[in-house]
Amino acid sequence: MTDADIQAGLTAVFHEVFGDDSLVLRPETSAETVSGWNSIRMVSIILATEQQFGIRLRSREVDKLRNVGDLAGLVRIKTLALQG
């Protein structure tokens, strides 16, 4: 899975979760920069990301996330582990 695949997958996730197809994701995009990104939405993002990539995210891993760049990095490691 390439970085572009991950970016596209996460974009689809955020569009579904926020119901906004114009949302553009950047590595620094975070709860501070997107309106409506509260803890409940965070749960939706986790669940939708797990579904999208067929992975499981642990509480500890989710707790460390600061922004979309961190999430993309976590997805990259998890999907690599799937292939490995």
Place this chain on the structure above:
Amino acid sequence: MPKPSLAWLPQAGEFNMRLKHLQDAAAGIPGPECWTALVALARLRLDFLRTDRLDVVLQAAFQAPPQPSPSRQVRLALLGSSTTAHLPASIRVAGLRRNIHVSIHEGEYGQYLQELGDVNSALHRFGPDTVLLALDARHVTAGLAAGADAASARQALQAIVATMRSCWRLAADLGAQVIQQAILPVLPGVAGNNEQRMAGSKAAMIVRLNAALREAADADGVQVLAIDEAAARDGIGEWHDPALWHRTRQEISPVATPVYGDLVGRLLAALQGRSAKCLVLDLDNTLWGGVAGDDGIEGIELGHGSAAGEAHLAVQCYAKALAERGVILAVCSKNDETVARAVFDHHPEMLLRRSDIAAFVANWDDKATNLQRIATTLNIGVDSLVLLDDSAFERDLVRAALPDVAVPEVPDDEPALMPGVLADAGYFETVSVTAEDRARVAQYSADRARIAEAGAAADVPAYLASLGMTLTWRRFEPVGLQRIVQLVNKTNQFNLTTRRTTTSGIQALIDDPHAFGLQFRLADRHGECGIIAVAICRLQGDGVAVVENWLMSCRVLGRNVEQATLAVIVAQAKASGAQVLAGDYIPSGRNAMVSTLYGRLGFTVGTPAADGGHRAMLDLRDFAVPDAAIAIVEGA
């Protein structure tokens, strides 16, 4: 299919596009059409994200119910002991699915007792007509110490039941109907198989509490929301994710919210008397396996002896149980009425009797029209009907023509799963079971064995056009010969002459320059139906082509395939030098449905013979290709 899922609803194809379109259309003053379009989206198999998206559009367009309101609106207060912010969307959408507008007041986290007791609270100002009390497992077991003895465990249980009952009374004082959510058994046991022996076990307390609160609810006229049973079916791990509990105090996983909302929605509908009232059953491959008209009473699969026969019997058994509870049963089948009735009267394994069926419709009209007749006869709305049918074609036709009829999907069309699907979908939710319910069957059955022929036709042509049907024909050839022989020898109902054949008979025909055989396949957007019709013509010296055999599978009836088939026969007869097409109808006792076929197709019908048969003639110069919604293609 991953659970929990609204598995009985059809797949949500093109959801995002349809929602976007509605969003734009709803920008003005949303009217009844907008509401109806939103209802249609709510009736798709939505996951939690799509449920949320639909709710956003619903909320923007309909803060207040549409005028005129299609049903009584509901003002529901959701009072919880933990996070409930993710639940209202699914409840509103489940209401929408049933044409009910739901406004929701969400209580402050964990403040349910204070809000109920304080006459100045936001809850009192909201003025709910329904109160949903959603208490979580950790909250209700908080008073139980791990080392408690039996007496103090009993005391803890009684205390929490007493708290619930005082909440119910306060809510009733507000004039509200109360719904008490059962406790989700999310806490791990500490003893094992015999958990009940451990007085201080929270897991065991939840089991006891769920029994106790049901007893109290029955006594106090409170409705139970049985999420404990739903979670037992789907798996508790699908309903509750401990990691999410620790993160946000969501006891119910967002993944389960569409089903959660639907469980609430069906209670709201039942409280308004808007649950479905009548289960309409298809016959062939639903109540029994096989096609009665072709396989005969002896040939259908029903009852002990085969797994499929047992599965179909189980469908009947479940339908019978529903009937005993007050659900009306009806039959709607594409069949010869005499054939269909004969199975009920003479098959030894039939569990359902004619007296169980309040409206019995077996004919060759489209099912949407027949369902309207059934509703009229029983004097109920079409929104009170549920159709159980194994055919994806019939299901889609009815959904398109009569969107208010509930038509469950059946996974892989597996009859063994039909009872479970009906139960999961909760169409017949009831809040009370009365003696009157049980007597209803008899009441509806009286004098209603036959349905009047009257009835408005649904918009079938439009639906057929939307199917994108293609009829592919080719001459007989050695490949596929077995299937031709089988179809010729097995088809009884749509069969003009019922002349049987053999492999060598068909082989001889392929080599005969004065005859031609045609095979037809049908495909539509649901997929390929395979070879569905066969015609055999013999050329006489005088420019007359005689149709010796013409037969068609009953699966494709009601789709104007016979017109398209005739167009191919005519073209091939012309190409062979014929000027006139002659066809015979020979009665066999089972092919009454084609007794008037030639006349309907524009043939001149001759004088009937002694056996009731006739010869019909068509001047090929007079034949105009009909304007059917079927593309005709010669197979490669």
